[in-house]
Amino acid sequence: MNEEQHYLFDTLGYVVVKQALAPEKVAAINQVMERLEQMPAADYPDGVCLGKERSDNALYLSNIVEADPVRMTWSTIRRCCR
Numbered sequence: 001m002n003e004e005q006h007y008l009f010d011t012l013g014y015v016v017v018k019q020a021l022a023p024e025k026v027a028a029i030n031q032v033m034e035r036l037e038q039m040p041a042a043d044y045p046d047g048v049c050l051g052k053e054r055s056d057n058a059l060y061l062s063n064i065v066e067a068d069p070v071r072m073t074w075s076t077i078r079r080c081c082r
Contacts (some may be wrong), residue, residue, distance in 0.1 A: 001015060005017075028071040029071060031071070032064070032067050032068045032071050033064070035067075036048065036059075036061060036064065036067055037059055041054065044061075044067070045066055045067050045068075046066065047063045047066030047067075048061060048062070048063050048064060048066050048067045049061070049062050049063060050062070
């Protein structure tokens with residue numbers, strides 16, 4: 001990370017890395033997320049849970065990698081951010 005990214009990570013707790021994932025990877029992750037958005041909480045895959053109560057305009061999911069480990073791998077992100 002450059003100095004600005006490091007500062008933003010320390011301040012905000014995350015860094016936006018544009019174009020870190022191939023468009024195909026983003027599309028696959030979006031498919032998983034869209035499937036989870038439509039699914040009742042009782043049907044979530046093992047490990048996935050609501051981080052906060054669902055509302056009409058917000059959905060906070062925890063452990064989303066467990067929803068589809070094949071599509072939701074983060075090895076690409078780990079590699080690009082070293």
